[in-house]
Amino acid sequence: MAELEIDKLPTYLEIPAIQKDSMAGDGPFKASAEIQEQLGFPGEKVENWQQIAIEKMAETTSKYRSVQVFLDACVKCGACTDKCHYYLGTADPKNMPVARQDLFRSVYRRHFTFAGKYFPKLVGAKELDDAMLDDWYNYFHQCSQCRRCAVFCPYGIDTAEISMAAREVMNVIGVGQKYSNQILGRINKIGNNLGMPEPALRDTLLDLEEEIEKETGVAVKLPLDNKHAEILMVTPSADFFAEPHIDGLIGYAKVFHQSGVTWTMSSYASEAANFGMFIGSYEVMRKGALRIRKAALDLGVSRIVVGECGHAWRVAYSFWNTLSGIGGGASDEYALKLQKQLDSNYPQPQHIIEFTYDLIQKGILTFDKTKNDHRKVTFHDSCNVARGSNMGDIENGQFILPREVIKAACNHFVDMPKATIKASTYCCGGGGGLLTDDLIELRIKGAMPRMQALKQSQENDGVNTLAAICAICKSQFSKVLPNYDFDPYMIVSVHQLVSDALVLSDKSETKAEDSL
Amino acid sequence: MAEILGVGVDEEGYLLKIADWSEEIALAMAAEDDIELSAEHWEVINFLREYFEEYEFAPAVRILTKAIAKRLGNDKGNSRYLYSLFPYGPAKQGCRFAGLPKPTGCV
Numbered sequence: 001m002a003e004l005e006i007d008k009l010p011t012y013l014e015i016p017a018i019q020k021d022s023m024a025g026d027g028p029f030k031a032s033a034e035i036q037e038q039l040g041f042p043g044e045k046v047e048n049w050q051q052i053a054i055e056k057m058a059e060t061t062s063k064y065r066s067v068q069v070f071l072d073a074c075v076k077c078g079a080c081t082d083k084c085h086y087y088l089g090t091a092d093p094k095n096m097p098v099a100r101q102d103l104f105r106s107v108y109r110r111h112f113t114f115a116g117k118y119f120p121k122l123v124g125a126k127e128l129d130d131a132m133l134d135d136w137y138n139y140f141h142q143c144s145q146c147r148r149c150a151v152f153c154p155y156g157i158d159t160a161e162i163s164m165a166a167r168e169v170m171n172v173i174g175v176g177q178k179y180s181n182q183i184l185g186r187i188n189k190i191g192n193n194l195g196m197p198e199p200a201l202r203d204t205l206l207d208l209e210e211e212i213e214k215e216t217g218v219a220v221k222l223p224l225d226n227k228h229a230e231i232l233m234v235t236p237s238a239d240f241f242a243e244p245h246i247d248g249l250i251g252y253a254k255v256f257h258q259s260g261v262t263w264t265m266s267s268y269a270s271e272a273a274n275f276g277m278f279i280g281s282y283e284v285m286r287k288g289a290l291r292i293r294k295a296a297l298d299l300g301v302s303r304i305v306v307g308e309c310g311h312a313w314r315v316a317y318s319f320w321n322t323l324s325g326i327g328g329g330a331s332d333e334y335a336l337k338l339q340k341q342l343d344s345n346y347p348q349p350q351h352i353i354e355f356t357y358d359l360i361q362k363g364i365l366t367f368d369k370t371k372n373d374h375r376k377v378t379f380h381d382s383c384n385v386a387r388g389s390n391m392g393d394i395e396n397g398q399f400i401l402p403r404e405v406i407k408a409a410c411n412h413f414v415d416m417p418k419a420t421i422k423a424s425t426y427c428c429g430g431g432g433g434l435l436t437d438d439l440i441e442l443r444i445k446g447a448m449p450r451m452q453a454l455k456q457s458q459e460n461d462g463v464n465t466l467a468a469i470c471a472i473c474k475s476q477f478s479k480v481l482p483n484y485d486f487d488p489y490m491i492v493s494v495h496q497l498v499s500d501a502l503v504l505s506d507k508s509e510t511k512a513e514d515s516l
Numbered sequence: 517m518a519e520i521l522g523v524g525v526d527e528e529g530y531l532l533k534i535a536d537w538s539e540e541i542a543l544a545m546a547a548e549d550d551i552e553l554s555a556e557h558w559e560v561i562n563f564l565r566e567y568f569e570e571y572e573f574a575p576a577v578r579i580l581t582k583a584i585a586k587r588l589g590n591d592k593g594n595s596r597y598l599y600s601l602f603p604y605g606p607a608k609q610g611c612r613f614a615g616l617p618k619p620t621g622c623v
Contacts, residue, residue, distance in 0.1 A: 029527050183621055193621035200571040207579055238622040241576045242607075243595050245623075273622055309622070435622060437528065437608070471622035489596070 004441050006483050009448065009455050015082040016091035023092040027138040028438045031176035038185040039284055042174035049173040050128055054111050056169045061112065067165050070157045071108045074098060080149040080159075085426050086142050089445035094139050097149035097159045103135055104166050133175070140166040141177060142442055144432035145278065146383035151423050163432070164280030171279055179436035180275045184284055191291060192237035192271035201270055204240050212250060218504040220257045222249070222265070225299070229264035231256070232296050233352075234272040235307025236471035245474055248308050248493025254502050255356050255495070258365055263305070269295035272312035273471065277319075278433035285315065289323040293338055296326070302343040305350050308493055310431065310470030314388035316349045347393065353469060354391050356498060357401045360408045366503040372410040375465040377497065378457050379403055379415070380450065380477075381425035382470035396422070402469055402494055409501040414461045420453035428468075430476030443476060444483050451484040458486075467494045520544050530611070530618045534568075537615025545613050549604070557601055557613070559587050564614040574611050574619050 033043030046052055061068040080097035082088065087095040094100060102124070109116030109125035116125030126132060145160035170176065186195035196204075205222040212220045223229060233256075239249040256263045269291040276285025296304055304326055306316045321327035325335020327348050342348045359365045379402060391397040399422045407413050420426050429446035457463040468474055468491065477491040518525050521544050523536040529545065531537060542561060546553045553561075563583050567575040575583070577595060585593020598606035607619050 179620065186621075194573075194619060194623070195621075196573050197571065200573040200575075203571065204576045204579060207576075207582070211578075211582075236622050241619065241621070242623040243577045246576065246578050436620070475623050 004444060004483075006444055007448075009452050009484055013088065013449055013452050016088065018093040019091040020093060023086075023090045023095065023138075023142060023442065025138055026134070027141045027177075028434075028436055029178040030137075031178045031181040035178065035181045035185055036171075036174060036176050038188065039171070039176075039181055039281075041171045041176055041181075045174045049133075049175075052173050053128055053169050054107075056172050057108060057111065057165075060165045060168065061108065064161065064165070066158070067161055070101070070155075070162055071105050073155045074101065074105065074157055075155070077154060079152050079154060080157075083149045083152045084143075084159075085146070085148070085429060085449045086144070086442065086446045089429070089448040090142075090442070092142075094135070095142055097153075097157075100139055100143055101157065101159055101162050103132070103139060104162050107132065133170075136166050137170060137175060140170070141434065141439070144383070144427045144430070144434050144446070146427035146431055147387040148383065148424065148427065151387065160432070164277070166280075167278070168280035171281065176279070177433060179438070180278050180433040184275050184279070184288075187271050187273075187275075187288055187291070191266075191268050192240075193273050193275070194237045194241055196237060196240060196270070198267040201240060201267055205265075208246070208250060208253070212253070216504050218257070218506050220250075220253050220504070222253050223263065224265050225267050226262070226264035227299055229262040229299065229301055231261055231263040231303045231305050232269075232292075232299055232301040233263050233265050233305050233307060234269060234292055234295075234312075235265070235352075236273045236309035236312060237271045238273075238471035238475060239307055240270070242471075242475060244478070244489070244492050244496060245308075245471055247496035247499060249495075251493060251495025251497075251499030251502075252307060252352055254499050254504060255352070255359065255365070258502065258504065259355075259359055264299060264301070266292075266295035266299060268298070272306050272309045272316070274312060274315045275433055277311055277315055285319070286323050289315065289320055289326075292320075293324040293326065293334060297334065297338055297341065300341065302341065303346050303350065304342070304348060305352055305355055307352050308469040308471065308495060310382035310384040310472060311388075313351055314384035317351075317389040320349060351391050351401075352495065353401050353405055356405050356495070357392065360405065365408070367409050367501040368503055369409060369411045369501055371501045372497055373412070375410060375497070376412045376414065376462045377406055377410050377465045377467055378413070378454070378461075378463045379406060379421075379494070380428065380466055380468045380473055381421055382468060382473050383425060383427050383431055385469060386423060386425045399423075402467075405494055406467055406497055409497045414457060414463060416453040416457045416463075420449065426450040426453065428470075428473040428476040429480060431470075431472050435472050435476055440479075444480050447476065447480040447484070451480070451486070454486065455484070464490055465497075466491045467497060468492075469494050520548075528612075528618060531615045534615055534617075537565075541615065542613045549609070551602075553613075554601075556588060556592070560584060560598065560601060560606060560610050561614045563587070564610055564616060568614070568616050574607060574616055577607055580606060580610075
């Protein structure tokens with residue numbers, strides 16, 4: 001791989017002068033016929049692709065009225081233009097959110113509006129031809145669906161939804177992205193994004209149990225397929241495989257151990273992530289959600305807890321209710337059965353941060369915060385949690401709870417500049433199905449705004465630790481931090497901080513809390 | 517289709533068929549990345565292959581670092597050391613040299 005030229009971080013974030021076509025190209029690797037067909041998409045670009053695409057656009061805009069409103073409502077005010085991290089990092093004008101939307105909007109106008117049908121040139125209506133499709137593929141895979149632009153749009157136009165719609169149209173004509181679709185094939189077949197088979201998963205968990213006991217002297221368990229557990233834990237499979245994720249998994253296990261509540265993971269549904277959302281496919285997303293429902297029914301659990309994964313929490317918090325009946329909403333037989341099975345005294349689903357926060361509030365967890373005294377911690381709000389969900393059932397809970405959990409475990413916490421956190425958080429640069437090596441240039445450049453904010457916090461406040469609650473963010477930062485002269489090991493899971501400071505007690509000596 | 521020493525690889529340079537692997541292929545892949553394979557590299561590659569043979573999957577990074585600590589000493593059983601051997605990542609670059617599929621997901 002050729003070395004990339006990466007500019008040094010600026011002292012202040014400046015809006016770059018446009019560099020036309022600076023990110024022009026073929027886009028990420030395309031999915032093979034085999035990968036496409038596994039998901040029920042055509043293996044190759046179909047012959048009458050234009051017709052199928054326009055029919056799909058008609059279906060999408062009528063089914064998702066939000067998409068139609070977003071396409072109709074834009075007044076080209078320009079408020080979004082400098083809000084996208086990919087535009088700020090690449091200066092390619094097609095990475096301005098309005099320009100990205102216009103790739104889809106111009107075709108919509110041509111086929112679905114009166115003016116566009118009869119006077120296309122007057123209203124910027126364009127045909128979906130080969131060149132347009134190439135632009136769609138390239139630039140809709142330069143959008144991490146982070147929704148930052150939507151926060152600043154006076155109409156609330158959400159480019160993420162348009163990007164999802166465009167990717168779905170491309171998939172139904174047989175043009176899919178290798179990275180996302182290969183992963184989706186694996187989750188459907190094996191149960192997780194990695195394609196990690198059950199024996200490897202079991203072996204890994206046993207190994208972690210040994211490690212924790214060796215280090216702490218306490219037998220903390222990581223149960224798999226335990227039919228007598230109260231809680232089913234679903235977490236991104238990166239937590240089983242990658243660094244620094246795995247130390248977060250150890251943190252969850254320690255928290256469960258201290259809580260006294262019985263828990264389990266499932267080898268059938270060993271994945272919280274759901275890339276079905278990234279490709280805009282309701283059917284594919286539902287399939288992933290139903291695996292978790294089946295596992296919950298089979299194991300007979302009364303609670304479902306979700307690990308540190310950004311978009312998983314958006315899917316779980318916002319869509320599981322109607323997708324699968326977790327939380328109420330869906331009305332098919334199995335959804336109703338699950339709703340009856342789940343304990344309504346607890347949030348369903350619950351985020352691991354909510355679970356830990358609740359125990360902290362009740363005084364059940366004890367921390368030795370000095371264990372984290374070598375760290376000056378800041379927190380990266382992951383986009384799908386920040387702008388697509390909530391926690392704790394309180395306003396802005398998704399910003400408050402993770403910070404409170406960190407502060408309970410660490411003496412030194414400081415936020416990054418406020419224009420770059422909470423609802424205005426910058427994407428890590430690798431979300432939305434873009435965390436793949438073939439998009440590395442985009443990932444590094446798109447991380448620049450977050451890196452710039454981090455640099456400021458490092459210089460002003462001595463920050464040396466970046467905590468996150470998303471598997472994609474953690475992997476992305478590990479990879480891109482060195483490009484901006486940071487230590488790649490400064491990125492940690494929030495539950496790693498919890499893990500390092502939590503005081504463990506031997507369960508054989510203390511009685512489990514009945515009230516939990 | 518791309519190839520290396522006459523065997524098919526995918527667009528990212530991973531072997532299409534695991535059975536096609538040989539030590540010569542690992543050497544050729546490493547040479548393409550400007551890496552000369554040392555005894556330590558081979559320990560990693562061999563462990564990856566052994567683990568894959570048993571589990572049909574690459575070991576988690578933590579499992580790999582512990583195995584390397586056992587084989588090469590505690591000072592080498594950590595991810596910083598493994599990254600010094602495989603700058604593009606012990607899991608990804610290591611698996612490629614070992615002829616195994618690329619680990620993907622949120623990793």
